[in-house]
Amino acid sequence: IGEAPAQSAFSSRLPFLAETDQLKSVYRASRLLSDQRFENSAEHSWHIMLFAWVLCEYATPGFSIDRVLKMLLLHDIVEIDAGDHPIHGQVDHAAQEAEEQAAANRLFGMLPTDQRVSFLALWQEFEAADSQDARFAKAIDRIQTPIGNLETGGGSWVDYDVTFAQIEERVGNPIQRGAPDLWAWLRPQLVAYFTAEIRV
Amino acid sequence: IGEAPAQSAFSSRLPFLAETDQLKSVYRASRLLSDQRFENSAEHSWHIMLFAWVLCEYATPGFSIDRVLKMLLLHDIVEIDAGDHPIHGQVDHAAQEAEEQAAANRLFGMLPTDQRVSFLALWQEFEAADSQDARFAKAIDRIQTPIGNLETGGGSWVDYDVTFAQIEERVGNPIQRGAPDLWAWLRPQLVAYFTAEIRV
Ligand SMILES: [Ca+2]
Numbered sequence: 001i002g003e004a005p006a007q008s009a010f011s012s013r014l015p016f017l018a019e020t021d022q023l024k025s026v027y028r029a030s031r032l033l034s035d036q037r038f039e040n041s042a043e044h045s046w047h048i049m050l051f052a053w054v055l056c057e058y059a060t061p062g063f064s065i066d067r068v069l070k071m072l073l074l075h076d077i078v079e080i081d082a083g084d085h086p087i088h089g090q091v092d093h094a095a096q097e098a099e100e101q102a103a104a105n106r107l108f109g110m111l112p113t114d115q116r117v118s119f120l121a122l123w124q125e126f127e128a129a130d131s132q133d134a135r136f137a138k139a140i141d142r143i144q145t146p147i148g149n150l151e152t153g154g155g156s157w158v159d160y161d162v163t164f165a166q167i168e169e170r171v172g173n174p175i176q177r178g179a180p181d182l183w184a185w186l187r188p189q190l191v192a193y194f195t196a197e198i199r200v
Numbered sequence: 201i202g203e204a205p206a207q208s209a210f211s212s213r214l215p216f217l218a219e220t221d222q223l224k225s226v227y228r229a230s231r232l233l234s235d236q237r238f239e240n241s242a243e244h245s246w247h248i249m250l251f252a253w254v255l256c257e258y259a260t261p262g263f264s265i266d267r268v269l270k271m272l273l274l275h276d277i278v279e280i281d282a283g284d285h286p287i288h289g290q291v292d293h294a295a296q297e298a299e300e301q302a303a304a305n306r307l308f309g310m311l312p313t314d315q316r317v318s319f320l321a322l323w324q325e326f327e328a329a330d331s332q333d334a335r336f337a338k339a340i341d342r343i344q345t346p347i348g349n350l351e352t353g354g355g356s357w358v359d360y361d362v363t364f365a366q367i368e369e370r371v372g373n374p375i376q377r378g379a380p381d382l383w384a385w386l387r388p389q390l391v392a393y394f395t396a397e398i399r400v
Binding site: 009010011013014016017018020021022023024025032033034036039040042043045046047049050051053054055057058066069070073074111115147148151181182185 | 209246247347385
């Protein structure tokens with residue numbers, strides 16, 4: 001009986017944990033390196049947390065890897081309602097933002113107040129990309145796909161007929177803002193790939 | 201030219217990040233809540249990090265959620281070489297441990313020294329389960345499947361013909377050690393399920 005409040009607090013967290021199982025069924029435009037199938041947003045989230053940690057010396061000094069990992073753990077949960085929007089697809093940005101905000105309100109709203117507030121705040125910080133931690137998290141979120149596409153001969157760039165100018169704007173800018181050394185390393189390789197593909 | 205050392209350090213981390221993509225193709229004995237397919241170990245790792253964070257008030261005081269998240273981020277990477285061993289399957293534990301240690305040496309060995317040492321140490325702490333953080337991480341690793349099985353009418357318990365005594369030993373003990381309040385909440389529900397199934 002003494003444990004009743006803790007246990008009911010536990011039960012109140014379960015629906016959120018069950019609902020988030022659905023992120024495993026949200027598929028992205030990019031494929032596994034083995035090329036077997038499209039990647040889902042849950043396994044993508046796991047992988048870019050590993051990218052962030054392994055590459056954390058390329059973050060600007062004073063950042064917190066622990067906050068970045070938590071941001072990346074949460075960052076795609078809104079896709080359960082709002083879907084994945086490939087960065088090279090045609091998108092109505094205002095509509096997408098409204099959809100994702102509604103998704104965040106519904107999904108994080110399943111949690112008790114204290115966690116709802118802190119999860120929403122961290123997701124919003126990531127989306128706004130105006131803190132150092134959020135900018136590094138965004139850079140890492142953008143870098144996995146180009147590295148994979150370079151390793152697999154084009155990947156989603158071929159599917160979406162992407163140009164180097166589009167990459168520089170939609171991928172290069174966020175990486176440059178959050179992890180400039182990584183962009184300095186990646187850019188020449190992208191130039192080489194797109195030059196060879198005569199897409200520059 | 202001033203950036204060359206940082207950039208070569210970056211290149212030296214890429215093979216590990218590419219190799220770990222394979223965790224998305226290691227399938228577990230448990231299924232998604234939608235029952236569509238088996239769960240893979242990468243998306244499982246993502247989900248239990250979320251479980252750990254959402255349920256962190258059930259950890260014993262003084263633990264570090266940041267260390268637990270990092271442990272869970274790494275904990276299944278060895279399965280790329282050693283495979284997933286369902287806890288209700290027949291297993292030669294000594295052989296499995298040797299296989300996982302060799303896998304950890306090979307996979308974390310792809311990283312530069314500083315990260316190899318710290319990742320190996322954290323993985324070994326998790327495996328040994330003799331720190332507070334590791335015990336909580338182990339408890340969380342064990343709790344996702346029974347919660348899912350309760351929600352889906354048995355799941356992998358049916359496939360493996362599991363008894364309550366087996367659950368109590370292989371699932372209950374680690375949850376009790378790392379998060380006793382969670383076991384106090386879960387146990388009566390398991391008793392009710394297995395009583396109804398006449399498997400007690
Ligand atoms: Ca496992």
